[in-house]
Structure formats: structure tokens, C-alpha cells
Amino acid sequence: MNIITINNLTKIFNPNSKSSRVTALNNFSLTVNESTIFGLLGPNGAGKTTLIKILLGIVFPTSGTAEILNKKIDDYLVRKHVGYLPENHKFPLYLTGEDVLKYYAQLSGCSKEGLQEKIDSLLKLVKMYKWKRTKVKSYSKGMMQRLGLAHALIADPKIIFLDEPTDGVDPLGRKEIRDILLELKSEGKTIFLNSHLLSEVELVCDRVAILHKGSLVREGTVVDITTQKEIYEIKINQKLDSEIVRKSTEGFSFSQKDDYTLHLKVESPEQRDKLLDKFRQNGISIEAMLPLKTSLEDMFINLIHETDNREDNE
Amino acid sequence: MNDIMRNIYLITILTLRETFSRKIFIAFFAISTLSLITMGIILASVDVESFMSFFGQKAQNNEIILSEILSGLKLMIVSPLFGFGLFLSIFSVSSLVPNMLEKGNIDLLLSKPVARYQIIIGKFLGGTLVVFINIAYLVIGMWILFGIKFGIWETAFLYSIPMITFTFAVLYSLIIIVGILTKSSILAMMLSYIIFIIISPILAFRENFYPLIDSKATEIIIDVLYYIVPKTSELGTQMSDLSISGGIDDFQPILTSLAFMILILYFSIIIFNKKDY
Ligand SMILES: Nc1ncnc2c1ncn2[C@@H]1O[C@H](COP(=O)(O)OP(=O)(O)OP(=O)(O)O)[C@@H](O)[C@H]1O
Ligand SMILES: [Mg+2]
Numbered sequence: 001m002n003i004i005t006i007n008n009l010t011k012i013f014n015p016n017s018k019s020s021r022v023t024a025l026n027n028f029s030l031t032v033n034e035s036t037i038f039g040l041l042g043p044n045g046a047g048k049t050t051l052i053k054i055l056l057g058i059v060f061p062t063s064g065t066a067e068i069l070n071k072k073i074d075d076y077l078v079r080k081h082v083g084y085l086p087e088n089h090k091f092p093l094y095l096t097g098e099d100v101l102k103y104y105a106q107l108s109g110c111s112k113e114g115l116q117e118k119i120d121s122l123l124k125l126v127k128m129y130k131w132k133r134t135k136v137k138s139y140s141k142g143m144m145q146r147l148g149l150a151h152a153l154i155a156d157p158k159i160i161f162l163d164e165p166t167d168g169v170d171p172l173g174r175k176e177i178r179d180i181l182l183e184l185k186s187e188g189k190t191i192f193l194n195s196h197l198l199s200e201v202e203l204v205c206d207r208v209a210i211l212h213k214g215s216l217v218r219e220g221t222v223v224d225i226t227t228q229k230e231i232y233e234i235k236i237n238q239k240l241d242s243e244i245v246r247k248s249t250e251g252f253s254f255s256q257k258d259d260y261t262l263h264l265k266v267e268s269p270e271q272r273d274k275l276l277d278k279f280r281q282n283g284i285s286i287e288a289m290l291p292l293k294t295s296l297e298d299m300f301i302n303l304i305h306e307t308d309n310r311e312d313n314e
Numbered sequence: 315m316n317d318i319m320r321n322i323y324l325i326t327i328l329t330l331r332e333t334f335s336r337k338i339f340i341a342f343f344a345i346s347t348l349s350l351i352t353m354g355i356i357l358a359s360v361d362v363e364s365f366m367s368f369f370g371q372k373a374q375n376n377e378i379i380l381s382e383i384l385s386g387l388k389l390m391i392v393s394p395l396f397g398f399g400l401f402l403s404i405f406s407v408s409s410l411v412p413n414m415l416e417k418g419n420i421d422l423l424l425s426k427p428v429a430r431y432q433i434i435i436g437k438f439l440g441g442t443l444v445v446f447i448n449i450a451y452l453v454i455g456m457w458i459l460f461g462i463k464f465g466i467w468e469t470a471f472l473y474s475i476p477m478i479t480f481t482f483a484v485l486y487s488l489i490i491i492v493g494i495l496t497k498s499s500i501l502a503m504m505l506s507y508i509i510f511i512i513i514s515p516i517l518a519f520r521e522n523f524y525p526l527i528d529s530k531a532t533e534i535i536i537d538v539l540y541y542i543v544p545k546t547s548e549l550g551t552q553m554s555d556l557s558i559s560g561g562i563d564d565f566q567p568i569l570t571s572l573a574f575m576i577l578i579l580y581f582s583i584i585i586f587n588k589k590d591y
Contacts, residue, residue: 013590053590053591056421056424056425057424057425058420058421058424058425058590058591059590059591060588060590076427076428076429077427078427079425079426079427080427082425084421084422084425086418086421086422086425087418088417088418089418089419090416090418090422091422092328092332092419094331094332095331103328106324107321107324107423107426107427108426108427109317109427
């Protein structure tokens, strides 16, 4: 079942101003299935936070529609089933950790019955139990983040939006948070995650989407995305900037590793063989060749570069 | 319906807690307490008998004279109370809305199943309740001191509680809308003070300037302005009258100020409903 459906969302900030007009989202469509961990990736300013804010009614779209749990996002009651950890959240400083959870739970419509036990168990889950009577004012960044995560879970939501959940959290804490996310997924919850930390996303997400300058550039499972385009490292006996090599590689896209080694990105094995044939025809001998498995990070960086280059050429 | 009331209640309570946690509120409370103590000391040191002979009256109709003197005394207390109470009240609530709209805080609120109008109403009620509590403390304190000293327990004096609170609420609606539009507590505060200290008193006395003005059009503009701007100055005068005689002769200032408040709150909600955060 689709738990989030986004249709052609566009958001333009300050549409009437020449200097500060920003297209944060550009005709963005996406669906997210139940019980998955979905990762939204993209460079700074790509529009990730804007997308979540639109889904939660914090920002209003310029055009397009979206549904959560088959209800239009304008219906504020749909947020009863949604948990949210904003980036750089600020809880009222005069509340204690426990008060924060109690207060936001009530705002989310939780009944007081059994609330205390729930608060305690969540505080234990995020390892904040011993700080529960301390005012938020004196929390560290990582502690804030842990409390923020607990707060996002307090109302037993069906969907949880997390904007950079591991920001400011130490490596051990990150591992703990990843485990919590996997546990939540096994309970049937859907998690929508914004992140820069691609290695982490790779570890927990079922599907990812890549957003760049407000547009969706790719979407799929982590496996699909990281192995869709294979990269081969090819070492030859001629310098790459020699005339003969240049002639042989015409029409292929590759990057240079060192003087003799290139990284070739191929769509299919046939294409790879074609380049090898070209080398052989021109008397270039191949000294080594091996496939490179791209990490999500490499793929991400390449993709963003590619998109930028394409735009520059236009 | 239940949910709506609960949301408004929760926002109101959070607003109360926020104000209680701030130094300015504690200062407000401390100043009120100090005023009560000072008043108590002054009252304790005067002797009712000699007090009256000072005014040259032989105690024939003691009760009437006493209450007349009391009226004068009350006026001396009530008017500054109005100015002073409002001044502090405005000061202590002007940052409520800008604080709420701070990045990272407003996101948390808006992502909850709470409608935006509920947030505004909650903020309004919370701020008004804080001021009500404080003013009530101050006024009831004075009332008790007077009662103990002179043995007269007139309830009229207590009318200054709703009157000050109401005048505050009218200005508070302005603070809310300026807060939403500019996120600036200073601007909100300044505008309220300007209306309270300068514009409203001038407009209240506008008829005295009319001989100086040649053009009829200017007079009409000033008249229109008079009806639009909250009439804090007249509300103050009415409060003094009310706490002495117990009556209001003209309801126009109250009604037009009330209309102003409701309209401004309504516009605040409309604007808030459209804003991105
Ligand atoms: N309230 C706003 N008013 C004007 N412009 C905004 C507003 N919020 C975001 N933007 C702009 O929209 C674009 C997308 O911002 P957004 O915060 O969604 O990016 P992001 O992908 O979350 O970035 P990051 O990874 O740095 O968190 C940016 O260019 C930003 O300047
Ligand atoms: Mg962001």
C-alpha cells in the first residue's frame, strides 16, 4: 500500500522577488510503500527539508498535491499518525526531557493513560532516561537529537519523518539509532529519512531517491542504484592524453585515474567490449581491467556532477 | 470539538509555562509584591481618626466622609496601576509570538495535529491569562489592604481587574499580529506603547484640537482614526470611574476596542494560515 503519494509538487519561495526567488521543488512526484525505510538524498539546498515540510503542512506548495495515509495533507488531523524530527529542532528550554515528551504526546492526541510508562521506555530506548528530570537547556547536541527521536516516536506514529537524525550523534549512537530504525520497520512502521550520510543510508534504507536542485534525479532500491551503471577500471600501456587513446575513446564517457588508468562507465557489457576492441585495433594493449563496485556515495557524487555538467552545457 | 478545546488548552498552558519561566515575569511579580508591601506599610502607619481630622471633618457622618476620602485614595492608586500594570504586561508578553516562530520550534508545533488558528487562540488566551493572574494579584492585594484598614469591602474596586485585562488583551492582539508579520518583539512592543502612551490619549482629546484645524477632511480622518485605534486611554478613565462609582456611562470605547481586537485576531489567523515556516 502507498502510504505517501506525492504528485507534481512544486514549491517556489518568494515568487515575486527577482533576487530571492528560489525553486526549491520542481514538479516532484514520488510514492512510498508501507513498512519501508525510505532515504531521500541530495546536496545542501536540494529541497529535502522543504519536501518534508510540505508534507507536514509547515510549508505550502505552489502547485501539486500530496497524500499521507490516503488523506490530503491539508487535513491537519492526518498528523496524528505522523512523527517528525526536524533538523535543528528547539524544544522549549524550560522543560525537562520528560516534560517535552509528555507535552508533545498530549498535543499529538495521546491519552494520559499509560503515558508515563511509554515515556520512560522511550527515554530508555534512546539512552536518555537518567536525564529525564534535567532541563533541556543543558542538553548537548547529541542529547537533543536523541530526545528529538524519542519525541518523534511518542505518539506511536505510522509514519516517521526524520531530517538528519544522526546529526551531532557519536558513532556509537548512530549505530544505536540505525538499530532503532530497523526495529521500527519490523513493527510495520514507515520511515522517511533525509540524510547526507550516504554510508548510513546504504545500511538501513530499502529505497532511496536522489533530489538535486528540486528535481528527482533517480529513485530505486539501494542495490539497483548502486549497480545500475558499472564502472570498470582499465589500465593501458599508452598515456591517456596521447592522440591514439583520444581517438579510440571518442564517444565513451570516462574519467581519468592516473596517466595510464581510466574509469569507464558502461551501460552494458557490449559497450565495454566495443571500447576494448577499439583499443586493440589501435594497438593499445590492456594491462589490467577490473570492475569497480560503486558505493552509494560514488554514485551520488557522479550523478550530481553529471547533472550539473549537463545543465552547464545546455 | 473536544480535540479543539484540548489543543487550545495545551497551547495556553505552554504559553503560561513559558512566561512563568522567564525573568521578566518574575520581575513583574516581584514588583507587584513590593508595591503591596509598601502600600501595607503606608496604610499601617496612618491612623484613621487623625487621618480624618487632618481633612478637617468632625466625625459626624463618618461613613460617607470616609468613603469619599477613600475614593480619592483609590483614584491615586488605580490610575497608576493601570499605566504601570499595562506597561509591564506588554513588556512581558511581547516576545511570546516571535519566540514561538523561531526556526526549529514552530516546526515542532505545526507538525502536530493542531490547526494554526488553535495555536493563535491558545497564545492569545495564555498571554491574557498571565496578565490576568498578575493584575488580579496586585488589585486583590490592594483591596484586602484597604479592607483591613478601613473596614470597607467595596467590590467596585475589583472591576479594575477585568478592565485592565481587557485593555491589555486589545493591545495584545496587536502584539500578536505584529509578531506574526515581522517576528520582532521590539516592534510589537513599541507599537503598543506608542498607541497606549501617545496616539490613544491624543485621539481621545481630539475635539479640543478641532478649532485649530481648518479642513473638514482632516477632522473626518482624525475621527475615523479615533474609531479604529484601540481606545486604551478612555478605557483607563472608565476604569477609574468604574472602580469608584461602579458604573459605565458610554459603552462605545469598550465595544469598538473589542471589535478591533476580534478583527485583528481574525487577520492574524488569516495571515498565519498562509505563511511558510
Ligand atoms: N522559508 C524559506 N524561504 C525562502 N527560501 C527557502 C526557505 N526554505 C528553504 N528555502 C530555499 O529552498 C532551497 C531548498 O532548501 P531545503 O532546506 O529544502 O534544502 P535541503 O535539501 O534540506 O538542504 P540541507 O541538506 O542543507 O538541509 C534552498 O535554496 C533554500 O534556500
Ligand atoms: Mg535540510
